[in-house]
Amino acid sequence: MECSEALDLLYSSFDGQITPTQQSLLDGHRRTCFACASSMIKAERFQELIRHVPQLTVPRGLEQRIINRVVHGSSSSTPSDKVRSITTAARQNWRQASAFGGVLAAALAVGVYVHNASLPISGPPLVAAVQGALETIDNGTTQNVANGTMDITGGSTVANTSINPAIVALTAHLNMTLQGGSQVHFERVATDPKTGNVNEIDVHIDRGGVQVHEDLHHEASPIKIATDQATVVPTGTTFSVDQRLTGTHVTVNKGSVAVYTAGRVMNLLAGQGMMIAANGGVLRDKPVKPSTTTTPTKDIVTKQHS
Amino acid sequence: MLPIFFGVTIPGAVRSYHLEPVSLGKDLALMQRIANGDGEAFAELVRRYTRMLYNVAYRYNASSAEDLVQESFLRAYQHANTFSGRSKVSSWLYRICVNVCLTHQGKSGVPMADIDDVNEAELVSRTEDRPDATAVRGETFRELEDGLRALPSQQRMVFILRELQGLSYGEIADILGMNEQAARTNLCRAKRRLQVWLDPLIS
Numbered sequence: 001m002e003c004s005e006a007l008d009l010l011y012s013s014f015d016g017q018i019t020p021t022q023q024s025l026l027d028g029h030r031r032t033c034f035a036c037a038s039s040m041i042k043a044e045r046f047q048e049l050i051r052h053v054p055q056l057t058v059p060r061g062l063e064q065r066i067i068n069r070v071v072h073g074s075s076s077s078t079p080s081d082k083v084r085s086i087t088t089a090a091r092q093n094w095r096q097a098s099a100f101g102g103v104l105a106a107a108l109a110v111g112v113y114v115h116n117a118s119l120p121i122s123g124p125p126l127v128a129a130v131q132g133a134l135e136t137i138d139n140g141t142t143q144n145v146a147n148g149t150m151d152i153t154g155g156s157t158v159a160n161t162s163i164n165p166a167i168v169a170l171t172a173h174l175n176m177t178l179q180g181g182s183q184v185h186f187e188r189v190a191t192d193p194k195t196g197n198v199n200e201i202d203v204h205i206d207r208g209g210v211q212v213h214e215d216l217h218h219e220a221s222p223i224k225i226a227t228d229q230a231t232v233v234p235t236g237t238t239f240s241v242d243q244r245l246t247g248t249h250v251t252v253n254k255g256s257v258a259v260y261t262a263g264r265v266m267n268l269l270a271g272q273g274m275m276i277a278a279n280g281g282v283l284r285d286k287p288v289k290p291s292t293t294t295t296p297t298k299d300i301v302t303k304q305h306s
Numbered sequence: 307m308l309p310i311f312f313g314v315t316i317p318g319a320v321r322s323y324h325l326e327p328v329s330l331g332k333d334l335a336l337m338q339r340i341a342n343g344d345g346e347a348f349a350e351l352v353r354r355y356t357r358m359l360y361n362v363a364y365r366y367n368a369s370s371a372e373d374l375v376q377e378s379f380l381r382a383y384q385h386a387n388t389f390s391g392r393s394k395v396s397s398w399l400y401r402i403c404v405n406v407c408l409t410h411q412g413k414s415g416v417p418m419a420d421i422d423d424v425n426e427a428e429l430v431s432r433t434e435d436r437p438d439a440t441a442v443r444g445e446t447f448r449e450l451e452d453g454l455r456a457l458p459s460q461q462r463m464v465f466i467l468r469e470l471q472g473l474s475y476g477e478i479a480d481i482l483g484m485n486e487q488a489a490r491t492n493l494c495r496a497k498r499r500l501q502v503w504l505d506p507l508i509s
Contacts, residue, residue, distance in 0.1 A: 045508040071345040
């Protein structure tokens with residue numbers, strides 16, 4: 001057997017498409033050709049990798065958008081998917097966000113669009129400052145906001161349509177950077193009608209990733225960032241949550257976070273990271289400090305590699 | 307060193323054939339209702355097959371995946387009366403989606419590599435440029451996606467339909483308008499190139 005045939009025959013064997021005679025030839029070649037044997041091992045690993053590629057989930061509201069567009073001739077959406085959320089319990093005055101944004105508004109040219117869906121609004125909108133250009137779509141109407149502020153209410157979707165990161169100042173001491181191509185959905189925004197203080201922001205990462213930075217010198221305000229796999233709660237820190245095809249990647253730059261996933265909680269310290277796979281399995285980049293209140297990390301890790 | 311992914315099973319992984327719970331008869335009836343302008347029937351079609359088409363479109367062109375899926379369903383709605391029932395609705399939708407993807411690629415102005423345009427030496431050099439830390443951080447699937455997008459369109463689509471969607475060679479041949487042997491050849495070439503692309507991660 002020629003070496004050039006061996007790999008193709010191996011690929012065919014993955015499909016169960018080779019005869020016993022061909023299998024015998026392949027086995028014989030493998031025993032006598034070191035180069036092919038090495039390639040075949042890699043091919044088998046590659047095949048194993050392919051086998052584990054998970055199916056993607058459909059972006060929030062896509063089905064309804066399709067139905068609206070095709071049947072009703074509208075581009076508006078009414079997301080009906082189960083709500084996932086990022087929660088920020090930031091309690092700073094929402095007006096401070098504008099001032100903070102004023103400092104931020106100068107740099108990157110980014111494209112972000114905001115889509116307001118019909119979800120309940122609690123209190124006045126959160127006024128967030130954004131670096132770059134904003135594009136808002138409400139009931140089919142597009143509105144552009146350049147280097148200014150935007151109102152965020154429950155139901156708003158913010159997407160960064162550029163390849164550059166975009167920064168959204170949620171409060172004076174809390175901002176969120178959307179990576180290029182990312183999209184988040186604000187499921188709930190609760191502000192105090194009297195004071196304007198931001199009590200709660202629930203956001204879900206539809207795709208891509210965000211980095212959250214909270215000013216550690218101010219009152220710590222636990223922030224929870226949720227994806228389809230996990231909810232991440234910091235204690236005043238800088239961290240990133242990335243919703244990828246493979247699952248959710250969490251990296252902590254400063255401080256610490258607690259990662260809630262599938263009934264478990266794990267603490268991550270600065271410099272640590274982890275990935276929560278689509279099935280809820282957890283892979284650690286670095287050792288994880290066990291939570292004192294939940295399932296020991298050791299059990300989690302053991303389960304993931306079983 | 308093997309990436310850590312190889313030690314992990316993902317039981318939630320689903321192939322397309324698991325997403326086709328309806329019989330041909332029900333498919334045909336559904337399509338007839340859609341052809342008669344039944345919006346609820348169309349909504350049912352969308353709910354059944356959006357995930358299937360989204361997986362194809364995203365793997366083919368991530369940045370335009372939603373648009374591609376929307377366009378596919380729009381065409382399906384407009385041409386529902388042409389569905390004869392000789393094939394599964396899923397195959398019919400796959401064919402529409404593949405055509406939309408290929409057409410979109412052409413319109414986008416992105417250079418389409420010919421089947422042998424990308425030589426393996428180039429792929430090797432590109433993989434060597436990438437940091438080893440990528441593997442350590444468990445980026446294997448993302449690298450696979452990147453490698454996939456570097457493939458010629460035909461190879462890419464055959465790989466998506468066969469390896470990621472689980473279609474038979476017969477279905478792929480029907481959808482892409484090629485014979486089964488051509489589908490096999492394209493798949494082998496795609497795998498060879500992807501294996502080279504991922505070599506640092508699977509060595």
